[in-house]
Amino acid sequence: MIRANIVSKVTTHILQGMKLKGEKIAMLTAYDYSMARLLDEAGIDIILVGDSASNVMSGYKTTLPITLNEMIYHASAVMRAVSRALVVVDLPFGTYQGNSKEALHSAIRIMKEAGANAIKMEGGKEIIESVERILSAGIPILGHLGLTPQSIHKFGTYVVRATDKKEADKLVEDAHLLEIAGCFGIVLEKIPAKLGTRVTKELKIPIIGIGAGNGVDGQVLVLHDMLGITQKFSPRFLRRYHNLSEEIKGSVRAYIDDVKSVNFPNEREQY
Numbered sequence: 001m002i003r004a005n006i007v008s009k010v011t012t013h014i015l016q017g018m019k020l021k022g023e024k025i026a027m028l029t030a031y032d033y034s035m036a037r038l039l040d041e042a043g044i045d046i047i048l049v050g051d052s053a054s055n056v057m058s059g060y061k062t063t064l065p066i067t068l069n070e071m072i073y074h075a076s077a078v079m080r081a082v083s084r085a086l087v088v089v090d091l092p093f094g095t096y097q098g099n100s101k102e103a104l105h106s107a108i109r110i111m112k113e114a115g116a117n118a119i120k121m122e123g124g125k126e127i128i129e130s131v132e133r134i135l136s137a138g139i140p141i142l143g144h145l146g147l148t149p150q151s152i153h154k155f156g157t158y159v160v161r162a163t164d165k166k167e168a169d170k171l172v173e174d175a176h177l178l179e180i181a182g183c184f185g186i187v188l189e190k191i192p193a194k195l196g197t198r199v200t201k202e203l204k205i206p207i208i209g210i211g212a213g214n215g216v217d218g219q220v221l222v223l224h225d226m227l228g229i230t231q232k233f234s235p236r237f238l239r240r241y242h243n244l245s246e247e248i249k250g251s252v253r254a255y256i257d258d259v260k261s262v263n264f265p266n267e268r269e270q271y
């Protein structure tokens with residue numbers, strides 16, 4: 001059995017095999033060289049250069065302001081660090097919703113200028129023409145349904161999506177459309193666990209959840225959230241594996257004390 005953690009490079013083909021074998025897929029975000037290197041060395045399957053960079057790297061309230069050039073900057077840094085994980089890059093808001101020609105141009109820039117392995121796009125039926133055009137150029141796409149943060153102004157809130165039948169039916173229909181078009185996987189964000197399981201069973205391609213329960217094929221979290229660097233964001237789906245914000249502040253306070261008390265540098269730390 002080929003296990004993803006011993007392959008030299010994770011591909012969309014490997015991910016498909018993992019779904020077939022019931023091996024779960026682990027995905028995290030990264031936006032810079034140093035973090036991406038650590039994630040890759042630790043054996044993560046997929047690194048997402050998410051447009052959540054808009055929040056955690058740039059301090060914006062939503063994912064809308066980040067530009068294509070900024071995404072390419074982050075993605076290029078990640079690509080220089082990664083040798084094993086599949087690297088997926090978000091197409092940012094406003095670079096693919098207009099028309100499919102513009103969408104293809106944006107996707108090509110990410111693949112060419114950053115050297116990414118695949119792109120991610122939010123939406124179903126509304127963007128299917130762009131999805132098909134990008135796929136026809138040989139660019140792998142990861143879909144994204146459920147809570148799609150680029151549409152936050154339409155939703156008006158970050159509450160759980162698809163809790164009613166109408167929205168759940170549309171989500172299932174969109175998921176099938178994306179699979180038929182040729183997407184290699186779909187991210188489902190903040191939806192009822194039962195719906196996540198249903199989509200996972202109905203579709204052949206891998207389904208990666210973030211707040212979509214444990215019946216999906218894999219999980220994704222925003223790195224800064226799971227490491228406890230972000231402090232105020234605490235949705236139910238988030239498991240914090242560390243409290244880095246306190247550790248970092250503690251180290252910085254110790255450094256400040258050492259500098260002020262002339263305890264740093266000591267004899268061994270100077271020439």
Ligand code: KIV
Pocket residue numbers: 029048049050051052053090187189210220221222
């Ligand atoms: O931008 C991002 O980090 C994402 C994940 C939340 C899936 O889209």
